[in-house]
Amino acid sequence: xxxxxxxxDLLKSVGIVSKAxxxxxxxxxxxxxxxxxxxxxxxxxxxxLELGIQTTIEATVKKEGCIAVNARIFSEIxxxxxxxxxxxxxxxxHNITIECDRSKFNIAGQSGEDFPRLPEVESKQQIVLPQATxxxxxxxxxxxxxxxxxxxxxxxxxxxxxRDGYLYLVAVDGFRISMRRxxxxxxxxxxxxxxxxxxxxxxKILENEEDSLMTVSFTGKHVIxxxxxxxxxxxxxxxxxxxxxxxxxxxxxxKVIINKKELxxxxxxAALISRESKNxxxxxxIEGDKMIITSNAENGSAYEEIALNxxxxxxxxxxxxxxxxxxxxxxxxxxxxxxxxxxxxxxIIQDVESEDYKYFILPIRLHS
Amino acid sequence: xxxxxxxxDLLKSVGIVSKAxxxxxxxxxxxxxxxxxxxxxxxxxxxxLELGIQTTIEATVKKEGCIAVNARIFSEIxxxxxxxxxxxxxxxxHNITIECDRSKFNIAGQSGEDFPRLPEVESKQQIVLPQATxxxxxxxxxxxxxxxxxxxxxxxxxxxxxRDGYLYLVAVDGFRISMRRxxxxxxxxxxxxxxxxxxxxxxKILENEEDSLMTVSFTGKHVIxxxxxxxxxxxxxxxxxxxxxxxxxxxxxxKVIINKKELxxxxxxAALISRESKNxxxxxxIEGDKMIITSNAENGSAYEEIALNxxxxxxxxxxxxxxxxxxxxxxxxxxxxxxxxxxxxxxIIQDVESEDYKYFILPIRLHS
Numbered sequence: 001x002x003x004x005x006x007x008x009d010l011l012k013s014v015g016i017v018s019k020a021x022x023x024x025x026x027x028x029x030x031x032x033x034x035x036x037x038x039x040x041x042x043x044x045x046x047x048x049l050e051l052g053i054q055t056t057i058e059a060t061v062k063k064e065g066c067i068a069v070n071a072r073i074f075s076e077i078x079x080x081x082x083x084x085x086x087x088x089x090x091x092x093x094h095n096i097t098i099e100c101d102r103s104k105f106n107i108a109g110q111s112g113e114d115f116p117r118l119p120e121v122e123s124k125q126q127i128v129l130p131q132a133t134x135x136x137x138x139x140x141x142x143x144x145x146x147x148x149x150x151x152x153x154x155x156x157x158x159x160x161x162x163r164d165g166y167l168y169l170v171a172v173d174g175f176r177i178s179m180r181r182x183x184x185x186x187x188x189x190x191x192x193x194x195x196x197x198x199x200x201x202x203x204k205i206l207e208n209e210e211d212s213l214m215t216v217s218f219t220g221k222h223v224i225x226x227x228x229x230x231x232x233x234x235x236x237x238x239x240x241x242x243x244x245x246x247x248x249x250x251x252x253x254x255k256v257i258i259n260k261k262e263l264x265x266x267x268x269x270a271a272l273i274s275r276e277s278k279n280x281x282x283x284x285x286i287e288g289d290k291m292i293i294t295s296n297a298e299n300g301s302a303y304e305e306i307a308l309n310x311x312x313x314x315x316x317x318x319x320x321x322x323x324x325x326x327x328x329x330x331x332x333x334x335x336x337x338x339x340x341x342x343x344x345x346x347x348i349i350q351d352v353e354s355e356d357y358k359y360f361i362l363p364i365r366l367h368s
Numbered sequence: 369x370x371x372x373x374x375x376x377d378l379l380k381s382v383g384i385v386s387k388a389x390x391x392x393x394x395x396x397x398x399x400x401x402x403x404x405x406x407x408x409x410x411x412x413x414x415x416x417l418e419l420g421i422q423t424t425i426e427a428t429v430k431k432e433g434c435i436a437v438n439a440r441i442f443s444e445i446x447x448x449x450x451x452x453x454x455x456x457x458x459x460x461x462h463n464i465t466i467e468c469d470r471s472k473f474n475i476a477g478q479s480g481e482d483f484p485r486l487p488e489v490e491s492k493q494q495i496v497l498p499q500a501t502x503x504x505x506x507x508x509x510x511x512x513x514x515x516x517x518x519x520x521x522x523x524x525x526x527x528x529x530x531r532d533g534y535l536y537l538v539a540v541d542g543f544r545i546s547m548r549r550x551x552x553x554x555x556x557x558x559x560x561x562x563x564x565x566x567x568x569x570x571x572k573i574l575e576n577e578e579d580s581l582m583t584v585s586f587t588g589k590h591v592i593x594x595x596x597x598x599x600x601x602x603x604x605x606x607x608x609x610x611x612x613x614x615x616x617x618x619x620x621x622x623k624v625i626i627n628k629k630e631l632x633x634x635x636x637x638a639a640l641i642s643r644e645s646k647n648x649x650x651x652x653x654i655e656g657d658k659m660i661i662t663s664n665a666e667n668g669s670a671y672e673e674i675a676l677n678x679x680x681x682x683x684x685x686x687x688x689x690x691x692x693x694x695x696x697x698x699x700x701x702x703x704x705x706x707x708x709x710x711x712x713x714x715x716i717i718q719d720v721e722s723e724d725y726k727y728f729i730l731p732i733r734l735h736s
Contacts, residue, residue: 080636
């Protein structure tokens with residue numbers, strides 16, 4: 001292989017595909033990325049067998065070929081090279097020479113033929129949506145997936161539920177549910193569960209511009225996200241996801257409209273005190289035109305007042321402040337709507353205008 | 369105590385004095401900062417008995433008094449409050465009420481009378497210099513103090529050596545010496561050793577503007593740095609510092625003038641490879657009009673070429689790349705001068721124009 005490419009393009013691509021490289025593996029080749037020079041392109045691939053990320057840059061290819069190179073060392077070298085053309089050459093013993101300006105590196109690679117390629121899969125269904133929308137959807141929900149050690153593997157991913165002309169993205173950890181939906185065109189209705197790790201990495205790759213589109217393709221066992229020159233392929237999680245719909249469509253007796261930033265700041269301050277006392281709950285007292293937020297710990301207390309607009313009866317309810325803060329931090333809107341019924345039943349935080357975002361959260365029973 | 373002050377002023381001051389608060393201590397009061405309201409000022413003090421930092425802000429004092437408050441909780445509260453006036457009030461049981469806008473906190477404090485004040489010390493000598501100069505001097509030298517676990521307590525500080533109309537600031541760790549000097553007015557000649565921790569904290573407080581001055585006062589056991597409204601008092605380290613002068617005034621046979629950034633970038637890249645092989649040395653081959661930098665490890669090698677200007681004989685010499693990089697990162701100049709004699713004798717990196725900065729470094733013996 002002998003190829004010449006731009007250093008900045010290469011650095012960006014190495015950063016993208018490295019996200020799929022195993023950090024702890026017993027197969028040394030999975031610590032590598034594959035470089036594949038063909039036609040007028042250099043294709044890079046990282047693959048830990050659960051998640052594969054492939055991207056392509058323009059390159060002058062003087063001799064086609066492929067090589068596997070340790071991802072960490074390769075990316076550290078490229079990062080430190082000046083922004084000039086980089087020449088990459090390999091010999092028959094998998095030795096790699098990297099030349100740029102007056103720098104020259106020799107490092108040992110591995111046979112590119114031994115590197116696991118992305119599986120050939122046949123796509124059954126496909127949806128197209130703006131990258132920026134899907135980026136927001138992940139941001140609005142991913143914080144409430146279950147942790148890896150939760151003992152419920154299916155909940156470490158997010159449900160992509162396609163029905164009624166919408167894509168619903170749903171994350172559940174047993175204490176709360178986050179759901180964000182967007183309209184999509186798809187003739188069929190189906191649902192799959194995508195690992196949280198894959199969505200986290202896709203979130204970093206997705207662009208913010210509303211006019212960049214992405215394609216999501218589904219097969220029996222995989223999902224494939226295609227964004228510009230980059231393909232992310234992930235295995236799906238197997239098993240039945242939680243039935244979330246009933247929880248998000250409950251009837252409520254009271255409705256609060258409140259400024260999001262004021263609520264976030266107040267809960268954040270009150271949480272400071274509750275954190276001192278092993279995360280004791282914060283108490284929300286809703287009455288008339290204000291919310292009073294209080295928290296008490298051994299060595300202190302906090303008291304906060306915020307104006308609100310209440311429809312229905314006032315009530316007092318307590319929450320784990322972390323669960324409240326996570327949702328408030330993920331919402332962009334200036335005002336939010338909170339639906340409640342009693343101090344013992346769940347509440348839902350949602351958009352004021354639409355039903356496109358809903359966050360369901362269980363309260364904590366108050367002693368006294 | 370009852371006082372009202374500006375939130376931004378308070379936050380900045382809490383940040384400054386918190387640097388002297390003990391994180392691990394058996395005396396709970398040392399986890400506090402002292403708030404002392406008197407006249408039209410609020411004075412804040414952190415003191416771990418080795419290092420004390422005191423600063424003062426304007427405040428409306430309605431009732432004079434003092435209180436000790438847990439530094440961590442207090443600073444987290446102030447950070448989260450909006451930029452409005454903050455009212456701080458205490459009662460006879462050391463309870464503290466903090467009010468701001470529609471937020472109110474109650475936290476338990478401790479008697480301000482029990483908090484250790486800065487010792488009253490009588491200053492023997494004094495020097496005045498620009499804050500920005502002393503900030504640079506610390507930056508240029510502090511990386512080469514010995515680590516806390518080196519078994520040589522005196523070398524965990526820096527020598528302030530006042531002689532011949534100069535202040536010399538010197539750090540030594542046994543493998544290298546950093547020295548930066550500046551002209552000062554002082555009738556006496558003397559030397560003291562200031563703990564590295566104190567200098568690190570002072571570095572953060574010092575301003576970058578060349579016309580802000582500072583005063584440094586010396587007593588038998590303490591040094592006091594006064595910058596605007598802030599006083600830093602540190603104990604001195606006891607013992608004899610290393611005799612450094614002879615090392616910095618050796619004669620050399622060769623002299624290299626070289627671009628600093630090019631050298632830094634090249635050594636940084638070569639160090640990548642040497643790091644893979646447990647920090648094997650990098651080799652500098654100086655001949656004619658160029659320097660060739662190489663490093664070799666089990667699985668790779670690096671080769672770099674840089675143009676230079678050489679006076680005297682060429683030679684090949686090897687260094688621990690970390691020691692080389694530390695100095696190059698600390699120097700601002702575009703070009704530097706390296707003095708060398710042979711592959712077995714020390715070299716000195718210094719300013720091209722002046723003798724105000726010198727960095728002495730021992731080579732590594734080359735096998736082969």
